[in-house]
């Protein structure tokens with residue numbers, strides 16, 4: 110016989126969105142159980158790898174400079190959204206973001222003064238002291254104090270939904286099956302970026318070569334269960350956010366440190382030793398996120414960033430040391446590439462570099478002429494040994510596919526109408542606002558805002 | 573882990589941290605890491621002595637064990653601090669023997685025997701001295717000779733260690749230290765600004781207060797000893813001093829501060845997560861706290877019993893604890909403040925230079 114327990118509000122997932130929902134449900138007088146699929150150390154999914162929230166503010170604050178108006182915030186979202194955005198929900202998130210810092214501080218989250226590494230975002234974004242895992246620790250500490258039940262190693266396996274009413278959930282907890290009956294439920298179990306076999310459906314064998322930057326536990330079975338139960342989908346199944354990461358990164362959970370910023374300072378070649386995209390198209394933070402997709406489309410899903418000693422200390426230090434050689438041909442051999450092909454690519458590129466003044470902080474006038482693809486900025490000859498290379502792979506941050514929600518965070522049904530007592534938040538509903546593109550810090554902000562709405566809504570249903 | 577392996581492991585962890593930088597708001601160590609791209613062995617010793625072991629970073633780190641990156645700065649830095657005390661101390665060869673608790677115990681036993689023998693030979697007795705007259709157990713000249721030699725030993729050990737450490741952590745392009753760097757470092761040190769704790773280890777927030785107890789307790793006891801020397805040498809007033817005299821009052825307050833501070837720190841240590849500590853450093857820290865505790869407790873006991881017939885043995889035991897504390901000082905955790913202060917001076921200087929250049 111399976112054991113069975115009951116509570117007012119069940120929260121599925123253990124990241125930022127889930128804990129925001131759990132704490133706000135608790136503050137609205139509900140008894141809450143949180144089920145987190147991961148073991149305790151890995152609690153908090155991708156949220157444990159994060160660093161900052163994007164926050165609207167009409168006045169300078171203790172931790173943020175100048176102002177960031179709702180309209181500017183919305184404009185920034187529209188710019189990255191590529192024409193597909195739920196304006197209503199976006200505006201709601203932007204407006205409610207202003208109250209987040211105070212609420213999060215109450216939950217024990219601490220903030221960092223704008224420092225060297227964070228200064229360029231100090232007007233729009235707020236940085237958690239110690240980053241995402243420190244934030245998750247604060248969330249969990251507060252949840253424990255408020256006597257919220259937290260189950261680790263507890264995975265949602267099945268849901269019992271009749272019509273538009275959620276009844277109970279089947280959970281595998283440390284290998285045992287438990288049924289949880291709840292008056293309301295909040296789903297906040299992240300995306301499906303760690304589910305390689307799903308990625309395979311759209312990317313074929315290439316998916317085996319992807320690196321998953323975050324948790325291995327976001328397998329997306331919750332999204333699947335909801336869609337099967339009649340929820341309305343949002344977002345394209347093959348869409349993901351991916352950046353260039355060091356090819357030596359671990360398959361999962363390499364987090365922020367595997368990112369590489371060397372691309373604009375040299376050239377990038379694929380396995381055939383050929384360049385394939387303008388490395389100097391725009392500032393790196395703006396182009397950072399297209400390189401994951403570019404590399405995912407190269408043979409073997411790998412590429413190599415090649416630079417020389419003139420620029421080796423011009424970008425954020427890398428987690429793994431670069432591969433070094435005294436000549437381009439030697440470097441190619443170390444990388445397992447065709448030396449004469451790579452030499453030819455570098456020679457052609459070098460010959461195309463025009464004179465200019467190298468200014469890494471600006472869109473400078475160092476560019477190439479007569480080489481395809483061109484390099485529009487920061488093009489300098491690669492000629493000063495030793496030469497350095499980093500292998501690159503596509504590092505997937507998150508997926509966009511999820512379920513549609515209303516402004517009250519209720520799960521919407523494909524056949525029209527909404528679930529009565531089922532809410533969703535976080536990465537699994539991110540596609541409601543952005544179906545492509547990304548704005549730094551928006552994931553956490555939307556997760557916490559919608560999570561709070563969902564938690565409060567669930568508590569109200571439960572009473 | 574050998575010295576070389578420890579350094580390699582340190583550099584590996586620093587590379588991960590410098591690519592991450594999430595901890596930069598926690599303490600001084602992180603900015604010092606960010607100011608560099610490559611790390612020398614001496615840089616690691618510098619970081620390690622800036623780290624005040626608050627543990628904030630390891631609990632915040634998504635890459636801490638069991639993650640395959642295995643990032644554990646407090647444990648790494650504790651091991652590196654131990655290694656730096658061994659590397660820079662003079663005379664180095666005895667470091668391994670005297671760094672831990674056993675070294676202290678051997679020194680105590682040695683001192684006990686020495687004092688008892690001297691007492692028997694020069695005064696003809698250990699027991700039965702009257703009326704709190706300490707010099708009837710061990711003469712003033714003997715005490716001066718023994719503790720004078722110990723003071724010299726300690727100053728040389730610490731001084732040479734300090735000099736070697738300082739020479740090593742600076743580089744050719746280091747700027748000259750200015751008075752304000754030293755003042756800044758003193759401010760950091762006296763306020764124990766960096767000696768926080770973390771909510772992830774509930775007791776650790778008390779560390780700062782207990783440490784203040786030990787530090788100021790020690791200073792008061794030291795002041796009491798100096799005052800006693802002044803009274804006896806310059807004013808020719810012989811011990812025992814009345815309870816209400818400054819010498820005894822300072823001694824009592826300092827002794828209580830030491831007792832409470834050491835006991836508190838030992839208690840806090842019981843609650844630490846052993847995955848975040850270096851076992852060698854943990855044991856040597858504990859040994860030092862016990863040695864301080866024994867000095868303070870025996871000192872207070874001596875005050876209580878000074879008018880009784882057991883004064884002699886109690887005095888011998890107390891002096892043995894003090895002598896052992898000083899004898900092992902170059903090797904024990906006692907010297908940590910020197911390395912820390914120098915690291916803070918270096919940090920203040922670097923901070924000033926980076927402020928000037930706008931980084």
Ligand SMILES: Cc1cc2nc3c(=O)[nH]c(=O)nc-3n(C[C@H](O)[C@H](O)[C@H](O)COP(=O)(O)OP(=O)(O)OC[C@H]3O[C@@H](n4cnc5c(N)ncnc54)[C@H](O)[C@@H]3O)c2cc1C
Nearest residue numbers: 122124126146154155156160161265299535536550552553
């Ligand atoms: C390296 C990295 C850095 C990032 N930095 C930032 C940043 O600085 N700012 C920002 O806004 N965003 C950032 N993001 C994006 C951000 O991580 C996400 O937007 C956000 O964390 C999503 O929160 P969430 O609560 O929806 O999901 P998650 O935090 O991923 O939580 C999902 C949870 O659900 C659990 N779960 C999954 N399946 C089940 C199941 N079947 N049963 C029970 N539990 C389940 C998982 O274990 C996990 O705990 C970053 C992402 C990565 C990978």
Ligand code: SF4
Nearest residue numbers: 589592593594595633
């Ligand atoms: S300790 Fe961990 S979280 Fe902190 S800087 Fe190092 S790698 Fe990053």
Ligand code: SF4
Nearest residue numbers: 599623624626627629
């Ligand atoms: S343990 Fe504390 S003092 Fe030491 S490096 Fe980490 S944050 Fe800094």
